[in-house]
Amino acid sequence: MELGIYSFGELIKGAAEPSARDIHARFGQILELAKIADAGGLDAISLGEHHRSDFSMSAPEVVLAAIASVTKNLRLMSGVTVLSSQDPVRVFEQFATLDHVSDGRAEIIAGRGAFTESFPLFGYDLRDYDELFDEKLKLLVKIRDEPRITWSGRFRSPLNDVEISPRPLQETLPIWVGIGGTPASAVRAGLLGLPMIMGFFAGPEQFVSRVQLYHRAAEQAGHDRSTLRLAVSGHMYIGKTSQAAREEFYPYYSRYFQQGGAPFAANGFPRDAYDAWIAQGLPVGSPQQVIDAIMRRVELLGIDRFMGQIDVGALPWNMTMESLELYMTEVAPVIRRETAPKPSTPIAL
């Protein structure tokens, strides 16, 4: 079982737009987070692309490359790359390059994206939301799998017997499909035989059927089950005690949804809904609560990687650090122990 963290490099949007200094400081924090996570033995970090002024992370590949130079073992993931509004050729070139400068640690999570600012920004029509993603994902996989390619499609100029370089260091650069619950997205990941990462916040039950869909689709397409892989990402906050964690985190979490424009949080995230999410399995609380929440995801969904959003709500630095520290020292060891492969023969006492 692998454990990681992710961030969107959120900025606090008060009365004024964040200054260049604020943004600079935020990037410094992201690098610091990565160093601590690497030293603390976590497995992966992921940075998600957003194109709006309350997030600093529009070019995660660049930041991941900086992280590569100050870490040793962390897997370096986008999360997600909004592939629909990018050129798959360029995405591949960037991540193949990242793979080299990180000694083979790059991974792509391609997704349709929950935010849609990038569509008008790069001249794409939201009415093609799904068609764009479908075509570009297939092209990205083709580029990965074939050193020379010939391709034509609807949304990009044709490629005629071209070599996309550099080739990555890893034999197969991991390309994950990020899904948010849309059934057809799970089917697509399965049909392509790609690993799937599921983003959700509260309980994992709704995703049991998505995992079934994924496996059925993969089987239909003839993919070997051993090549499939599942992960979960979601919001997380760990405090020393259950009640303290719940109270400390609430104001930031509520602001996150309200500023992000979530339809259910126009006047802030309702407290009873927050408490209900925690009861359903949002990983917010004491280390033991978060262990239980992650283990339920492991047991119900068969995942072998969990990614927690470590600073959701533009959390103050001291709270982020405390949560990360508890994740590394109290949550991770227990989860690793509980998910370690069991010896195949009973040990004689």
Place this chain on the structure above:
Amino acid sequence: MTTVGILGAGKVGTVLARLTIAAGYRTLISASGDPAAIELIVDVLAPGATAKTSADAAREADLVILALPLGKLGSLPMAELAGKIVIDATNYWPPTDGTIERFESNPDSSSVVAALLPASRVVKAFNHLGYHELDEDGRPQGAPDRHAIAIAGDDAEAVRVVADLVDAVGFDPVVAGPLAAGIRLGPGGPLFGVSAPRDEVEDLLKQNVDGGNIPVT
């Protein structure tokens, strides 16, 4: 047997299909393209429903539910929807739909949908709670913890038929008023995002919306 046609096989459409099957309705479901593409989804998420093209689902159904992104409204089978009761389960939300001018200029999104379907009997329902809640909060009639779903429509008979459907799938129907009252059920309205028992839903419907500019019906 009443046939329900659900246009949209995403998060909301598949949950609604599961509910209508459990309630004993013949259920047809479509996505934008070839029905074969959603057969696996139907088999896993709504076993018992039949995958169809949108035109066939609309033609064969007595009741049609719109459970598709509003950006896809242009692909609706207009001719097949003529004369039908059409339940609008959609919401306009620019962060995910993108900016669509006809909805920007009129916050009453179901009336915009109704204007695009002049020959259909449009009723708004199933939009104010999330798909998780639709899936989990249904209860048999008379259960003490039963939740309610608000309905808005101009055609009294269509509203009654939709109320029966809401009841059959496990929720108390609460009539909010004419279709224009549907604004209370959408983003920014007092009922949006709320899954609650009848009393609470009725109380919330009495609240003014849009800073008091839209009067209580």
